[in-house]
Amino acid sequence: MNISLLKKICETPGAPGYEIEIRNLILQELKGINSNVELDNMGNIIVKIEGRLPKGKRKKIMAAAHMDEIGFIVTHIDDKGFLRFHTLGGFDPKTLTAQRVIVHGNKKLVGVMGSKPIHVMTAEERTKSVKITDFFIDLGMPKKEVEKYINIGNPITRDRELIEMGDCINCKSLDNRISVYLLLEVLRNFKKESIDHDFYAVFTVQEEVGLRGASVATHSINPDFGFGVDTTIAFDVPGAAKHEYITALGEGVAIKIMDSSTISDYRMVEFLKQTAEKEKIKWQPEILTAGGTDTASVQRSGKNGSIAGAISIPTRHIHQVIEMVNKEDVKAGVDLLVAAIKGISKYNWSF
Secondary structure, three states: OOHHHHHHHHHOOOEOOEOHHHHHHHHHHHOOOOOOEEEOOOOOEEEEEOOOOOHHHOOEEEEEEEOOOOEEEEEEEOOOOOEEEEEEOOOOHHHHOOOEEEEEOOOEEEEEEEOOOHHHOOHHHHHOOOOHHHOEEEOOOOHHHHHHHOOOOOEEEEOOOOEEEOOEEEEOOHHHHHHHHHHHHHHHHHOOOOOOOEEEEEEEOOHHHOOHHHHHHHHHHOOOEEEEEEEEEEOOOOOOOHHHOEEOOOOOEEEEEEOOOOEOOHHHHHHHHHHHHHOOOOEEEEEOOOOOOOHHHHHHOOOOOOEEEEEEEEEEOOOOOOEEEEHHHHHHHHHHHHHHHHHHHHOOOOO
């Protein structure tokens, strides 16, 4: 794996609706891979590879990986310069304790998530569940200084570096930057060989706040076949029963059967399973009962709908700053998507 590239991808900011920096990084990487790159009005990056079949016989294949990360937005600056904020994406409040963040104003400022110290909590407060509204951001500056750089509406991202841990990678925003990396690797592969059908690799915006970018891109492309490329929960940790795992690290790439927003086309599920078995790619099934991905938009937002499924990377500690993936699962994800795109015309897609 190209760890230095993955490190840049994960650490580059891009809250929903404010994906400017991560989009520019992806565009820079694409310069050496593919020149057929477009931006739509929402800011999705759409990369097209033309198939080798005659134009009238080519189908459209779309794979979507979202480039945004969960973050926050400034809603208030109080009299002492402390910031209040609203979430952009889903957060478990207890994961905010003792975290550093970056506020993206006229100047980037590092802040810390502050809350009431345990020393001054009442007995009742100590037993209560923490809420998002219990937190504020401390920039270490008075209001007059803060207002030189920060405005209401500035985005906020989390501050954490990527590290390697054994066979794993650990960082913030592996959801879904690991899939951005995966999709770039797939495009590198197709730089060397041709494929039958037109392939659209789409780096989408605003997934974490409602699959918004993917809806627009899918409507424009109107794919015949679609893949969501995202993370999924790996709950293979102490205290979890095996039926709660969803997936496990090191057990291969996950083939999505369903999540709360979509039921994968049974033909696509079977095709991906058969492809993985044929290519000796380690895989595991995924049924995610809560949470969804761009797969739903890829399946339903085109004029005709698409035969859709998803390739998911098992991820521990999801939506925290310590997300963890296994390197071999990522490699399996790259291999499976490449093999699926190459083999899609050889499968019987009739009902």
